[in-house]
Amino acid sequence: xxxxxxxxxxxxxxxxxxxxxxxxxxxxxxxxxxxxxxxxxxxxxxxxxxxxxxxxxxxxxxxxxxxxxxxxxxxxxxxxxxxxxxxxxxxxxxxxxxxxxxxxxxxxxxxxxxxxxxxxxxxxxxxxxxxxxxxxxxxxxxxxxxxxxxxxxxxxxxxxxxxxxxxxxxxxxxxxxxxxxxxxxxxxxxxxxxxxxxxxxxxxxxxxxxxxxxxxxxxxxxxxxxxxxxxxxxxxxxxxxxxxxxxxxxxxxxxxxxxxxxxxxxxxxxxxxxxxxxxxxxxxxxxxxxxxxxxxxx
Amino acid sequence: xxxxxxxxxxxxxxxxxxxxxxxxxxxxxxxxxxxxxxxxxxxxxxxxxxxxxxxxxxxxxxxxxxxxxxxxxxxxxxxxxxxxxxxxxxxxxxxxxxxxxxxxxxxxxxxxxxxxxxxxxxxxxxxxxxxxxxxxxxxxxxxxxxxxxxxxxxxxxxxxxxxxxxxxxxxxxxxxxxxxxxxxxxxxxxxxxxxxxxxxxxxxxxxxxxxxxxxxxxxxxxxxxxxxxxxxxxxxxxxxxxxxxxxxxxxxxxxxxxxxxxxxxxxxxxxxxxxxxxxxxxxxxxxxxxxxxxxxxxxxxxxxxxxxxxxxxxxxxxxxxxxxxxxxxx
Numbered sequence: 295x296x297x298x299x300x301x302x303x304x305x306x307x308x309x310x311x312x313x314x315x316x317x318x319x320x321x322x323x324x325x326x327x328x329x330x331x332x333x334x335x336x337x338x339x340x341x342x343x344x345x346x347x348x349x350x351x352x353x354x355x356x357x358x359x360x361x362x363x364x365x366x367x368x369x370x371x372x373x374x375x376x377x378x379x380x381x382x383x384x385x386x387x388x389x390x391x392x393x394x395x396x397x398x399x400x401x402x403x404x405x406x407x408x409x410x411x412x413x414x415x416x417x418x419x420x421x422x423x424x425x426x427x428x429x430x431x432x433x434x435x436x437x438x439x440x441x442x443x444x445x446x447x448x449x450x451x452x453x454x455x456x457x458x459x460x461x462x463x464x465x466x467x468x469x470x471x472x473x474x475x476x477x478x479x480x481x482x483x484x485x486x487x488x489x490x491x492x493x494x495x496x497x498x499x500x501x502x503x504x505x506x507x508x509x510x511x512x513x514x515x516x517x518x519x520x521x522x523x524x525x526x527x528x529x530x531x532x533x534x535x536x537x538x539x540x541x542x543x544x545x546x547x548x549x550x551x552x553x554x555x556x557x558x559x560x561x562x563x564x565x566x567x568x569x570x571x572x573x574x575x576x577x578x579x580x581x582x583x584x585x586x587x588x589x590x591x592x
Numbered sequence: 593x594x595x596x597x598x599x600x601x602x603x604x605x606x607x608x609x610x611x612x613x614x615x616x617x618x619x620x621x622x623x624x625x626x627x628x629x630x631x632x633x634x635x636x637x638x639x640x641x642x643x644x645x646x647x648x649x650x651x652x653x654x655x656x657x658x659x660x661x662x663x664x665x666x667x668x669x670x671x672x673x674x675x676x677x678x679x680x681x682x683x684x685x686x687x688x689x690x691x692x693x694x695x696x697x698x699x700x701x702x703x704x705x706x707x708x709x710x711x712x713x714x715x716x717x718x719x720x721x722x723x724x725x726x727x728x729x730x731x732x733x734x735x736x737x738x739x740x741x742x743x744x745x746x747x748x749x750x751x752x753x754x755x756x757x758x759x760x761x762x763x764x765x766x767x768x769x770x771x772x773x774x775x776x777x778x779x780x781x782x783x784x785x786x787x788x789x790x791x792x793x794x795x796x797x798x799x800x801x802x803x804x805x806x807x808x809x810x811x812x813x814x815x816x817x818x819x820x821x822x823x824x825x826x827x828x829x830x831x832x833x834x835x836x837x838x839x840x841x842x843x844x845x846x847x848x849x850x851x852x853x854x855x856x857x858x859x860x861x862x863x864x865x866x867x868x869x870x871x872x873x874x875x876x877x878x879x880x881x882x883x884x885x886x887x888x889x890x891x892x893x894x895x896x897x898x899x900x901x902x903x904x905x906x907x908x909x910x911x912x913x914x915x916x917x918x919x920x921x922x
Contacts, residue, residue: 316820317820317821320821321716321719321721321722324716324721325721325722325723328713328716328721328723328727328731329723331731331792332726332727332730332731334789335730335731335733335734335790336730336733338733338737338741338742338745338746339733339737341745341748342741342744342745345745345748353748354753355753356753357748357749357751357753357754358748358753358754358755405637405638405641408634409634409635409638411634412630412631412634412635413635416623416627416631417621417622418621418623418628418631419621427642431646432843432846433842433843433846433906433907433910434846434903434906434907435846435847435848435849435850435899435902435903435906436650436653436895436899437849437850437868437872437894437895437896437898437899437902438653438657438872438891438892438893438894438895438896438898438899439649439650439653439892439895440872440873440875440876440888440891441653441656441875441876441879441885441887441888441889441891441892442649442650442652442653442656442888442892443645443649443653444876444879444883444888445652445656445883445888446644446645446648446649446652448881448883449883453881460641461641461645463637463638463641464638464641464642464645465637465638465641466638466641466642494626495626495627495630496630499630517735517797520735520736521735523738524736524737524738524739524740526738526739526740527856527873530877531873531876531877534881540738540740543738543740544740544857547744559744560744560745563738563740563741563744563745564741566738566740566741567736567737567738567741570736570737571736571737574729574732574736575729578728578729578732581732581797582728582729582732582797582800
């Protein structure tokens, strides 16, 4: 009896975790709300996966009335042969996605790191103005320039072209702000020591400074990569003839007038989720714990 | 930590073996030629990008508002026709632009409500509500899963064969199953619901990162004084995270005319769901690769008209937020 009471008390103490009763009640309510929201998010993935295992008729007519005896894993194999858009097959789309998301985001982050470094750590005409220009670009909204930007890219010949990747080298925006904040807080002692040892600017940057940015740059790269892999808006307009996977899936759905392929669409959707999901699960600690506007955590 | 390295340290610290070397020439900023080459190498790409894709593109957009294309070879005449057309369209009660404006403001209102929700969610994750590690991962899911996937699944959920339409039918005592995304009475609410549902955690990562930097001693003092969670969040945490809070709030106001849900994927702007952001996007999308369509001039003119109030709002909000609370350093 006494043992039971002690166990009960220790269980209650563990649940309350040093919180008062009112706090515990609030946490319990919040927990229930979070649980409901989490289940609804997980439902998207689970349903999408199962829809990819069913037939077109079942997915269309009875989307939520699942016959568990009729699930076809071959649908996921069929995606590789049936998902074909603008003469690009599934693997071509994946290759395009990888090229633009990995190379594009690498260029984007590298340009931002380098630009933030020289404008923060060196004094030259305009070095201080850069921060204000980047900030102004972020807070001064300019609308309706989509047409002129499209015309510009068309005139430059980078629409439907792999050279479109140069648009990633802006070095500005939120990434600049993160690295500006990071470099402002970064001690100069290592750089100074390297300088005294005879290192030049390039050696200091690549061998001393850049390694220190890896955690922040890695987090931002992973987040940007995930966002770029999933992105379709810009690619749909500028690169419809060399479709990335997300654009391919969108166009496959749009062109699905005379085909019965809703199951293939959902199977393709689920396959497209796997790489970012796998990456996130592997690096969730890095992604979730390294970003703040005050720079890298110490 | 020391403050910024300035050229006094970067440029002037001499290598130990530099005794016998010639003294390098420095400019008035203390930079050697090697320093200048290094700086130029890292600045040239972003500066060119800024000049081409920001300055030139925006300036051309400004000029395009006063142009009207003639034929298909890029010729144009200077005119105010695009502005006339915008005002004519805005004058019509049921015009797409007016609907888009109205929906944009409604969406912006919702995003303003979601802003503190995102902070509250992040606060409870920071306070380690049960299962917070798992929740953190799951709440990031709307960022991991493509908008295409979430939208296609959502379309199935709200279709007449889904499970939401029968609930609405019962709720509204309808004799038929409503097509929620193809009915003007429901479509916009459904698009907003989709936005709120997936956007609730918002900038969770940034908030959690910011909360994690708060010195725990401050919160412990508060706890000793018997401060509850609401006071802790509002009176202790909020002032400490004010720089991030004000920056993100200002960014929210900066994008006041960009507020939009997944209109393109869910309805393509039909059934009174159009928003300005989607309208601008659709102008380029529907041009189908035609670089000389007058739609671009029309959108430039309209864009210019809303840029003026948007800039004013953005600068005013920045001014107010800067006055409201002083930045803190810790």
